[in-house]
Amino acid sequence: MTRCGTWFTVLVVGTAPICAQASEARRAIAREEIRSLLQRLDEALAHRDVREYGAAFAPDHPGAHAIRMKQLEQLFVDGTRVTQESTIAGDPRTVGDRTIVRVEHRIRAEGCKNAPADKPAEHFREDTILVVRRDAAGNVVPTLEVEVPTDGHATTNDVLRCPPCNYEFGGAPGWLCVPALSERAPALEAATFYFVGTDLACDVSVQFDSKNRTAIEMARHLGESLRKRESTAKLLDVTAWLPPAHRQEPPAGLEGARLELSIGAEQAVLFVVTFGALHHTLFVRGLETSMRQRTKNVQDLLATYRVLDTNADRAKAIATAFLAHTGGVVTGQAYHNERYGISLTGPDGWQVQQRSGSSLFRVVWESPRGSRLYLSGFGSPRRLGAWCPLSADDWVHNLCDANDLRLGEDAATAWVEHKCGGRSRTYVCPPRGADAPNGPQREIFVLVQEDLLLVVDRIIAAADDADVLERAAKSLHVR
Amino acid sequence: MNDRHDENDAAIGPSGTPFPGEHEWLELPMPPGFAPTAEFADAAMQSCHDEELIADRDLENALRDALPTFALPTPSSDFVARTVGAIASDESRRWHDLLARHSAPEPSPEFVARTIAALADERSTAPLDTAVGFSARILRRAWPLFAIAAGFVLWLLFGDGPRQIDPFEARLVHAERRVFAHAFAPTALAAALTVAERDDDPLALPDWAPDRTWLPRRTASGGPR
Numbered sequence: 035m036t037r038c039g040t041w042f043t044v045l046v047v048g049t050a051p052i053c054a055q056a057s058e059a060r061r062a063i064a065r066e067e068i069r070s071l072l073q074r075l076d077e078a079l080a081h082r083d084v085r086e087y088g089a090a091f092a093p094d095h096p097g098a099h100a101i102r103m104k105q106l107e108q109l110f111v112d113g114t115r116v117t118q119e120s121t122i123a124g125d126p127r128t129v130g131d132r133t134i135v136r137v138e139h140r141i142r143a144e145g146c147k148n149a150p151a152d153k154p155a156e157h158f159r160e161d162t163i164l165v166v167r168r169d170a171a172g173n174v175v176p177t178l179e180v181e182v183p184t185d186g187h188a189t190t191n192d193v194l195r196c197p198p199c200n201y202e203f204g205g206a207p208g209w210l211c212v213p214a215l216s217e218r219a220p221a222l223e224a225a226t227f228y229f230v231g232t233d234l235a236c237d238v239s240v241q242f243d244s245k246n247r248t249a250i251e252m253a254r255h256l257g258e259s260l261r262k263r264e265s266t267a268k269l270l271d272v273t274a275w276l277p278p279a280h281r282q283e284p285p286a287g288l289e290g291a292r293l294e295l296s297i298g299a300e301q302a303v304l305f306v307v308t309f310g311a312l313h314h315t316l317f318v319r320g321l322e323t324s325m326r327q328r329t330k331n332v333q334d335l336l337a338t339y340r341v342l343d344t345n346a347d348r349a350k351a352i353a354t355a356f357l358a359h360t361g362g363v364v365t366g367q368a369y370h371n372e373r374y375g376i377s378l379t380g381p382d383g384w385q386v387q388q389r390s391g392s393s394l395f396r397v398v399w400e401s402p403r404g405s406r407l408y409l410s411g412f413g414s415p416r417r418l419g420a421w422c423p424l425s426a427d428d429w430v431h432n433l434c435d436a437n438d439l440r441l442g443e444d445a446a447t448a449w450v451e452h453k454c455g456g457r458s459r460t461y462v463c464p465p466r467g468a469d470a471p472n473g474p475q476r477e478i479f480v481l482v483q484e485d486l487l488l489v490v491d492r493i494i495a496a497a498d499d500a501d502v503l504e505r506a507a508k509s510l511h512v513r
Numbered sequence: 514m515n516d517r518h519d520e521n522d523a524a525i526g527p528s529g530t531p532f533p534g535e536h537e538w539l540e541l542p543m544p545p546g547f548a549p550t551a552e553f554a555d556a557a558m559q560s561c562h563d564e565e566l567i568a569d570r571d572l573e574n575a576l577r578d579a580l581p582t583f584a585l586p587t588p589s590s591d592f593v594a595r596t597v598g599a600i601a602s603d604e605s606r607r608w609h610d611l612l613a614r615h616s617a618p619e620p621s622p623e624f625v626a627r628t629i630a631a632l633a634d635e636r637s638t639a640p641l642d643t644a645v646g647f648s649a650r651i652l653r654r655a656w657p658l659f660a661i662a663a664g665f666v667l668w669l670l671f672g673d674g675p676r677q678i679d680p681f682e683a684r685l686v687h688a689e690r691r692v693f694a695h696a697f698a699p700t701a702l703a704a705a706l707t708v709a710e711r712d713d714d715p716l717a718l719p720d721w722a723p724d725r726t727w728l729p730r731r732t733a734s735g736g737p738r
Binding site: 096097098100101102104105108109111158180214215216217218219220221224226235237239241244245255256257259260262263264266267297298300302315317319389391392393394396398406408410412413415416425428429432433434435436437439474478489491493 | 680681682683684685686688690691692693694695697698699700701702703704705706707708709710712713714716717718719720721722723724725726727728
């Protein structure tokens with residue numbers, strides 16, 4: 035054989051498998067192949083093997099994958115057996131070499147040692163967005179799995195558009211919009227955009243700022259808050275910034291800020307846009323190399339952000355956002371929530387504000403002397419199904435523990451039944467820590483309904499406020 | 514050889530007279546009473562020439578008498594080739610020696626450009642089916658593939674696979690109380706917002722929702738209060 039022939043043979047033999055694998059990796063993924071993958075993952079859970087479940091993934095986003103594994107580990111408490119049946123919900127779609135599909139998981143958890151005798155097994159549902167790709171050998175490999183709300187909270191073409199919150203974001207090529215579970219997002223609304231096939235992500239969050247800070251102050255405040263949780267975080271630079279869509283003609287009152295952070299090998303950029311006291315936060319994050327290489331993709335995404343109504347009345351805009359997401363509205367000193375059938379009228383002359391945490395709703399009245407009245411609503415956890423006095427009691431203790439409040443054994447009154455079907459009791463908290471014994475008195479009233487736990491928290495900073503607070507608490511009306 | 518600064522010269526001369534250095538010979542005065550003439554020099558030169566002629570004539574006579582006594586050898590078959598080769602080799606060596614005495618000049622930019630252009634023309638018009646040219650082209654064009662393949666093999670042999678990353682989202686889970694749902698949020702922004710909320714209103718009870726697994730975990734660890 036001539037040398038020409040030898041080289042040709044070497045080249046063909048050497049590159050043929052590579053070409054074949056590349057061709058195999060591009061082959062479209064059929065529904066049946068995804069079903070087969072889901073079956074394998076369900077079997078891993080049936081074997082109580084989260085590690086095997088996780089090992090099936092070739093994670094695009096290490097952070098999201100790690101969190102998903104932590105979530106699944108929580109299913110297996112003290113001997114619990116989990117049976118999961120996963121089905122494809124909706125048509126798969128393709129972005130680059132990734133296939134994206136919504137999956138519905140029907141979960142049955144049983145065998146918990148201390149489960150109530152009348153409820154040996156729990157049934158609940160989880161929905162996830164699953165991203166898969168085909169590897170070089172032709173196998174279907176999952177690369178990302180993120181839990182999403184089961185209530186069908188959907189976006190069109192990966193665009194998140196919320197007229198009550200007065201913004202629109204998303205729709206740039208390659209970016210997948212994944213709405214966040216409301217209980218996991220301390221905000222009015224939240225979602226994460228994943229740049230498919232990479233570790234890049236951008237979180238979107240809408241929240242109300244009770245301190246009415248500027249965008250730069252808010253960006254710095256959030257950066258400092260993150261640093262308190264993650265010691266490797268370094269705040270690099272805070273500058274004024276305007277969304278690209280509004281740079282030509284910035285609407286009056288629109289402010290923006292940009293804060294760069296370094297977090298170990300990762301890098302993040304926090305963008306805050308304020309329009310009144312409603313803040314839109316965009317948090318772009320990823321490995322430093324990805325952030326550098328994908329600058330154009332990030333810019334494409336940021337270019338999609340826009341305020342919908344630039345002439346909106348700011349106070350009205352905030353009220354609209356709260357009404358849409360919590361069901362509550364403040365009129366004068368009265369709070370009314372039609373969605374949950376709640377109303378309460380606070381003391382005259384006190385400042386009243388709604389808050390945007392991850393509870394169903396919260397409103398606070400504050401006196402000039404520092405006394406406060408909080409009204410909060412907590413939804414029942416999905417696996418719990420309904421609140422009961424025992425779970426409510428435990429939850430109140432958890433809230434107090436997180437706030438360094440200690441409830442004594444005899445701190446609570448007896449349970450009282452109400453006409454609405456609910457039951458209530460009041461906890462009296464002794465002054466805490468350095469404030470004792472002259473700190474403010476505190477009384478926490480709870481009303482338990484099946485799907486709602488109401489908490490009325492009174493902080494009495496001045497003796498003169500005690501009666502006023504008592505009257506306000508008694509104005510609570512539950513449908 | 515004596516040197517201008519040869520210190521031994523002074524010790525060699527007779528009766529304490531310094532022996533002249535080599536560079537001084539031509540400057541020495543004539544011995545007393547000696548006056549060389551032109552005839553003396555001519556006679557000396559002629560004598561030397563005559564001696565050379567006699568020697569040459571003697572050698573010529575000897576060869577003329579001796580050579581006829583030898584038989585002519587039969588030339589070998591490669592005699593001519595060897596002789597021509599020897600002459601060519603001798604010629605080549607002499608050229609080499611001659612050129613080696615000169616340093617090569619730097620090629621001019623015009624010369625380089627002209628040469629590269631000529632090579633390019635030659636390559637583009639060269640027949641594609643010459644084995645050497647084809648192999649060279651394959652090597653030139655395929656070397657990135659070979660380099661990648663070699664790198665991949667080395668990575669498989671000595672690498673430790675993809676870099677293991679400890680994402681900060683995962684680290685944050687450990688920093689949060691797991692009874693709260695935001696502890697399992699797939700973003701660090703949730704943690705930042707909760708800390709910010711606590712800083713803004715430290716007296717308030719947390720405005721955070723229960724995680725779905727809070728109560729089963731609580732039940733498993735001893736039941737609710």
